[in-house]
Amino acid sequence: MLKGCEGSRPRPRDRIVEMARQLFRQYGLRGIGVDAIAEAAGTNKMTLYRHFASKDDLIVTCLREVETETDAMWEGFEAAHPNDPMAQLHDWVRRAAECAVAEGRGCDIANAAAELTDCNHPAHKVIEQFKKHQHERLAKLCHDAGVGQAELLADTLSLLIEGARVNWQSVGPDGPGARFVGISEAVIESFSKA
Amino acid sequence: MLKGCEGSRPRPRDRIVEMARQLFRQYGLRGIGVDAIAEAAGTNKMTLYRHFASKDDLIVTCLREVETETDAMWEGFEAAHPNDPMAQLHDWVRRAAECAVAEGRGCDIANAAAELTDCNHPAHKVIEQFKKHQHERLAKLCHDAGVGQAELLADTLSLLIEGARVNWQSVGPDGPGARFVGISEAVIESFSKA
DNA sequence: AACATATGTTACTGACCGGTAACACCCTGT
DNA sequence: ACAGGGTGTTACCGGTCAGTAACATATGTT
Numbered sequence: 400m401l402k403g404c405e406g407s408r409p410r411p412r413d414r415i416v417e418m419a420r421q422l423f424r425q426y427g428l429r430g431i432g433v434d435a436i437a438e439a440a441g442t443n444k445m446t447l448y449r450h451f452a453s454k455d456d457l458i459v460t461c462l463r464e465v466e467t468e469t470d471a472m473w474e475g476f477e478a479a480h481p482n483d484p485m486a487q488l489h490d491w492v493r494r495a496a497e498c499a500v501a502e503g504r505g506c507d508i509a510n511a512a513a514e515l516t517d518c519n520h521p522a523h524k525v526i527e528q529f530k531k532h533q534h535e536r537l538a539k540l541c542h543d544a545g546v547g548q549a550e551l552l553a554d555t556l557s558l559l560i561e562g563a564r565v566n567w568q569s570v571g572p573d574g575p576g577a578r579f580v581g582i583s584e585a586v587i588e589s590f591s592k593a
Numbered sequence: 594m595l596k597g598c599e600g601s602r603p604r605p606r607d608r609i610v611e612m613a614r615q616l617f618r619q620y621g622l623r624g625i626g627v628d629a630i631a632e633a634a635g636t637n638k639m640t641l642y643r644h645f646a647s648k649d650d651l652i653v654t655c656l657r658e659v660e661t662e663t664d665a666m667w668e669g670f671e672a673a674h675p676n677d678p679m680a681q682l683h684d685w686v687r688r689a690a691e692c693a694v695a696e697g698r699g700c701d702i703a704n705a706a707a708e709l710t711d712c713n714h715p716a717h718k719v720i721e722q723f724k725k726h727q728h729e730r731l732a733k734l735c736h737d738a739g740v741g742q743a744e745l746l747a748d749t750l751s752l753l754i755e756g757a758r759v760n761w762q763s764v765g766p767d768g769p770g771a772r773f774v775g776i777s778e779a780v781i782e783s784f785s786k787a
Numbered sequence: 788a789a790c791a792t793a794t795g796t797t798a799c800t801g802a803c804c805g806g807t808a809a810c811a812c813c814c815t816g817t
Numbered sequence: 818a819c820a821g822g823g824t825g826t827t828a829c830c831g832g833t834c835a836g837t838a839a840c841a842t843a844t845g846t847t
Contacts, residue, residue, distance in 0.1 A: 411794070427710045429623045432834055444836080446794055454835065505707070512763040513699070513707040516621045530764045554769035555753070555776050558760060562752030565759050569706040570724045575748035582749050589783050605824075626804055638806085640824060648805065 412450045414440040420461045424504050428458055428514045455521055458511070462525045465507050469529070473536055484543035485591075491540065492583045495560045499579065503571070505564035533557070546590045559583055606644045608634040614655045618698050622652055622708045649715055652705070656719045659701050663723070667730055678737035679785075685734065686777045689754045693773065697765070699758035727751070740784045753777055 409417075418440040422431045433454050437447045451457040472494060480486035499505060512526050538553035546552055559582060566576030575582070603611075612634040616625045627648050631641045645651040666688060674680035693699060706720050732747035740746055753776060760770030769776070 425710065427623075427708060429621075429708075430710050433836085434834075443795060443797095445796080445838095448836070449793080504710070509759050509763060510707045513704045513759070514621060514623075516619065516624050516698070526763050527765075530760065530768060534769060551776065551779060554772050555780065557769045558756030558773065558776065559749070559752045560756070561759050562754070562756030565703050565707070565755050566724070566752060569703060570721050570728075574724060575728060575751045578748050579752065582745065582752065585745060586749065586780070627806085628804075637825060639808095639826080642806070643823080 411440065411442045411446050415442065415447055415450065415457070416460055416464060419457055420464065420507070423458070423461060424502060424507055424510075428511060433457070459522050459525055462508060462511060462522055462529070466525065466529050466532075469533070484540050484545075488540050488544055488587065489584070491537070492556075492580055492587075496563065496580045499560065499564040499567055499576065503567065505568040506561070509561060509564060541590075546587070548590060552587065552590045555586055556583060559586070605634065605636045605640050609636065609641055609644065609651070610654060610658060613651055614658065614701070617652070617655060618696060618701055618704075622705060627651070653716050653719055656702060656705060656716055656723070660719065660723050660726075663727070678734050678739075682734050682738055682781065683778070685731070686750075686774055686781075690757065690774045693754065693758040693761055693770065697761065699762040700755070703755060703758060735784075740781070742784065746781070746784045749780055750777060753780070 408414075415436065419436045422436055422439060425431075433447055434444050436457075437444045440447075447457070451460065476487040476490045476494075479490060504510065508526055508529050511522055515522055515526075534553060534557050537556055538550060541549035541552045541556075559579060563576040563579035566574045568576075570576070602608075609630065613630045616630055616633060619625075627641055628638050630651075631638045634641075641651070645654065667685075670681040670684045670688075673684060698704065702720055702723050705716055709716055709720075728747065728751050731750055732744060735743035735747045735750070753773060757770040757773035760768050762770075764770070
């Protein structure tokens with residue numbers, strides 16, 4: 400009866416996913432074991448395996464959750480600046496930069512792609528779909544903002560944000576990844592003039 | 594006496610490093626074991642441990658070798674277009690794109706950074722040094738080429754190539770990573786006009 | 788009270804992996 | 818012929834990890 404009640408402790412499944420996301424991010428997918436995840440979530444391995452068929456299944460679930468959070472972020476841009484795609488684009492730049500720096504470990508999705516070397520891993524479909532969706536939204540925004548060569552700008556910004564994330568991970572705050580916002584705004588401006 | 598003789602089989606140490614680089618790239622640093630590496634190199638684990646203090650030591654050696662090959666590539670640009678930094682820059686774009694696509698697994702150095710979540714890992718020094726050195730060379734080239742805002746262009750190109758590598762790994766030939774050459778040349782041109 | 792469902796506990800298996808020990812082998816230079 | 822260094826072979830240790838079995842406990846529903 401109190402299953403969804405506010406203030407009560409979340410159910411094991413949700414606690415597992417939350418902790419798994421944090422620990423996967425911190426230690427890598429192969430760097431943390433299911434036992435440690437379950438313990439950190441205040442439960443145990445058996446309960447974990449009652450909710451997830453395998454560790455890979457848990458990984459896929461975590462990546463899907465990243466996806467839905469990203470969806471929510473995009474809806475936020477539209478809500479904050481309705482009918483002002485250029486302002487939405489600048490919002491995206493700022494928020495993307497914040498996410499890239501978060502906990503110094505770059506993009507969960509890209510990290511997963513780097514770690515899951517087997518192309519047949521079920522997570523690969525999620526990764527590919529996420530990246531394509533992300534790029535489509537960005538392209539639509541660039542187009543709506545009325546810049547010349549919207550597709551080219553979207554490609555450029557896609558690579559810049561991906562590069563910023565991975566660069567930050569390698570060299571930290573002294574590298575070009577830390578200057579992503581300035582770089583992106585310069586690029587957007589140069590496309591707007593053209 | 595025949596130690597360095599052409600045509601003879603390379604020594605175990607060299608075979609190990611060569612195979613290790615290939616297998617690390619293919620399966621990830623944590624995805625392949627020292628036993629498998631030794632066997633693939635036509636030798637055994639004991640001999641491997643006579644040449645390398647640990648698996649981490651082997652990893653560092655492999656990353657250093659990537660570094661020296663990259664150094665050679667840069668010397669090639671200078672040799673091919675002496676006193677023509679702009680031509681060298683375009684050569685860099687082309688060659689960097691080729692490397693990014695090689696075997697579809699992006700940049701060994703960036704992948705290592707993604708997988709080695711422990712910041713105290715000895716390989717992290719190599720990674721950081723490599724990226725900084727890479728960026729310095731690019732900045733010098735941009736400056737010598739006489740473009741306006743050389744630093745900004747170098748930052749932009751750094752992020753673009755890193756982004757292209759990781760994007761290719763996630764979405765393959767359909768994504769913006771595959772259009773890196775066109776994107777970069779458009780950026781260079783827009784900086785040259787400014 | 789009785790039942791069903793979700794969860795906790797403990798113990799276990801089988802596999803893999805990093806690293807080491809001991810010993811035999813082969814080639815080379817003297 | 819001899820010695821010594823590099824190499825091959827086998828076996829082993831200790832640890833970790835994904836996944837499962839069996840049983841006990843709690844909680845909510847009827």
